[in-house]
Amino acid sequence: GQQLNQSPQSMFIQEGEDVSMNCTSSSIFNTWLWYKQEPGEGPVLLIALYKAGELTSNGRLTAQFGITRKDSFLNISASIPSDVGIYFCAGQTPSGSRLTFGEGTQLTVNP
């Protein structure tokens, strides 16, 4: 089946630093999504990407759809304490409706 490798598994940073995380896939995706999940909550959609090479921003967040369609990255600039949470990438293949999720990146921001 499809596999999504997300890295790093966890990050510990100081407030104000920029962070970057990425996902790679063994399969081609036609859509990449990035979600954030906080304890006791469901994932919340941050950014959706639909075209290879697409670069999209949402406030301090920027994500890119890799040109090979097998990877994506998410950058967070000038991190703040409320950025703490688990960030998941998710991809959708051309043939299906389901999302395949990465294993998540746990982000900790020290004030």
Added chain:
Amino acid sequence: GAGVSQTPSNKVTEKGKYVELRCDPISGHTALYWYRQSLGQGPEFLIYFQGTGAADDSGLPNDRFFAVRPEGSVSTLKIQRTERGDSAVYLCASSLIGSTEAFFGQGTRLTVV
């Protein structure tokens, strides 16, 4: 509320019992998904509904798991003869048909003891 609502938020059941988990999608969202999330993992797909019909149920782990959506809105995930390995957070999501932007509920944490 305007979001996806799941009930109960927590469910503790004994091994071998039957449980039902409910999902109220966002009004007007024809597509509905169930995912299962184990501790430290990303959500894993279980089943997808377009309207009343299950368009893709290939993620259901075995025949103890079943889901329905009789009127194309509320969905119920049913688990028979629960096992300890079924313990997880069960997430429901909905979207407009043809959209990949799925919105998740807060999940039901199922614990089988």
